[in-house]
Amino acid sequence: MLKQSLGIIETNSLSSAVEIAHLMVDKFEVKLSNVRQLLNGYTTVFIKGELGAVQQAIDFGAGHCTEKNSLVAKSVIAVPHQELFNFIEGEKDE
């Protein structure tokens, strides 16, 4: 099995994050792995999948966000380090 790639896209607001997460999961073969919100409302969406799909999804999401001026940052990590997921998960509500 191929190692899963990680795509990250950070937006201005929760609403746009939800919108692009929905679109990305709908249109491409990616899974939503996590969503995190910073204190000022910046919301980060993490998606997992194969590299090509993730790259396309992130490009699509970034394009959708720039139309609404809500994009903060985006990136794709092809082969994420195993320990990286400890930093992403953080504190989940139990």
Place this chain on the structure above:
Amino acid sequence: MNNSFALLEVNGFCASIYAVDTLLKNSSVEIELDEINKGNVLLKLKGNIPQIKYALNLAIESINKISSVVNFTILENLNPSIEREFFNKTKKHHIRQIKSEIKSQEKLITSQIEELPEKKSESVKVRKVKKTAVKKLSKPKEEIQSSETSDINLSTIERLRLEALGKKISGDEKKTEVSKPKAVSSYVVKKLSDLDGLNVHKLRRVARDFEEFPIKGRQISIANRDELMVYFKQILPE
């Protein structure tokens, strides 16, 4: 000498995760990630000085591809007391541990309550105390334990006293037996329709109040709502 630190403030979570990934792959420093206000994230790096300088340059380079660095600094040979104040990795861990300990204590107490089904009024007391203790989260263990032990001590003392008094046992016992169910039986159930609004816990309590109920004690506490309703249908008229 692994007691030098670097602080790196990054604009955005995305850039910080990207930087953490490159650092994990290319350097051997310890990394900690903290969220501070205004959407900035603080990266704390720990290691010796050359390692940290290399890692810092690497991180800044990778962050500038995506977002921007707000500020950074290197602290050389930090005093251990200051280190403890600012770099307490165990803080979040600690809260989680306390929560898990409280949960395990709750489980213990509930299991103990189920083993003593005849002492209903006491168990209700313990449950109330437990709820308040969970809300407070400050000194839950001690409160729970103290209340529990005091209740049990009281009951044993009473029992011993009654045994010592000989003939009075029967009368006193009847009084106590009469008084206990009054305190407990807040749900008066005579028809099957009375059970509609009750949840599983209340159903179990009602089931324990019935003397002719088909299953007893631990079996009641194991049974789920559907099973309990089947037994209630056998006993109660519609």
